Amino acid sequence: MDIDKLIARINELSRKNKTVGLTDEETKERDELRQRYLNNFKSNFKQQLDTIKYVEDEENNIKH
Template sequence: MLSKEKLQRINELAKRAKTSGLTKKEENEQNMLRKEYLQTFRASFKNHLHSVTVVDENGNDVTPDALKESKRNKDNPLH
């Protein structure tokens, strides 16, 4: 999870970008923070997916094969 300070900074830069614009240094900072945020979000989402099992109305496990494979080998991304 990203720290509160980083999230506040992302929001501050986004607001300034819409109003007065950003310097090159601030644009670079914004891009780096966005990348870090997306990496954190994707990792969290993937971990959440690994806890999911899909079951049909008859109680049969119908979890997609790609998710089953990803659960077996957590180092590989979902396809």
């Protein structure tokens, strides 16, 4: 499931929870989808952090 569909389904379940409530199966699905979203977010964020280069490090490499 791509991220847009994942978010859409999470939002759909959230709206339903506010109006009529969720069944036990839907609550479990919502929790699993939220966890998948968070894992995806953490993975992407870590990947971005891993690509950061510090200016001081690059300056030190040029001087050597």
